Amino acid sequence: MGRAFLSILRRDITLAMRRRTDVLTTLFFFVIVVSLFPFGVGSEREVLRMLGPGVVWVAALLASMLALERLFAADYEDGTLEQLLLTRQPLSLLVLAKVLAHWLLTGLPVVLIAPLIGMQYYLSETAILxxxxxxxxxxxxxxxxxxxxxxxxxxLRGGGILLSLLILPLYVPVLVYGAGAVTVSSVAATESQPYFYLLGAFLVLSLMFAPLASAAALRISLE
Known part of the structure; x- marks a missing residue:
């Protein structure tokens, strides 16, 4: 199973690197959104420091959604997804590999570029960390x-709009607690611990149930 997981992960990353434009589009979208926002609200330091965490998280959320529609689409169109269903490996494990590839290409770059974004919003070193x-x-x-x-x-036709309607309500708790952790860190770093506990709980629950739910949804979509 480990070999199958790594094969899917390596395959998706290799294919994404051949279409670098799609990967860079997500990152550029994130950078452009958070960089243009100060032009709209002004350059007052306290205002930017207060709004920065929320802006960064909203931009990260939208950037993640931008690439979601392509997560299974290419495999669906060329028949690879049907072959994955026929393998002896658990489909949920293969889905998890594809999700990890998606995060490495869209989520991890956002994490790495966060310090530069934090400087734009005059966040302290503690808040940036x-x-x-x-x-x-x-x-x-x-x-x-x-x-x-x-x-x-x-x-589905118009699946992008339906996708947004389905998952945006589920994103709200992550957005609230993620931005809240940064906001309260300006008071004291220890104040953000409860937010991290909740984010950690969301991550554990998602790792346990999301691959299984996604695998079931794929089987339904291919019937």
Whole structure:
């Protein structure tokens, strides 16, 4: 099973690297959104410091959604997905590999670029570190939840709009606690611990149930 997991992971990353434009589009979208926002609200330091965490998390959420529609679409179109269903390996494990590839290509770059974004919003070093940790824990949850919606809307006309309607309500708790952890860190770093506990709980629950739900949704979509 480990070999199958790594094969799917390596395959998806290799294919994505051949279509670098799709990967870079997600990252550029994130950077453009968070960079343009200060032009709209002004350059006052306190205002940007207060709004920064929420802006970063909303941009990260939208950037993650931007690539979700392609998560299973290419495999669905060329018949690879049907072959995956016929393998002896658990489909949920293969789905988890694809979700991990999605996060490595869309979520991890957001985490790595977060310090530069934090400087734009005059965040303290502590707040920037907390933001990176919150994104590191929270963005995998976005990918895992999004995979369920991508599987449910696979092959549907106008699936992108339906996908947004399905998963946006599920993203709200991650958005609230992720941004909240950064906001309260300006008071004291220890104040953000409850937020990390909740984000960690979301991550554990998502790892347990999202691959199973996505696998079931894929089987339904292919029937």
């Amino acid at each position: 907390v933001m990176m940790l919150a994104l590191l824990v929270g963005t995998p949850v976005l990918s895992l939840i999004g995979a369920i919606g991508a599987a449910l809307t696979l092959g």
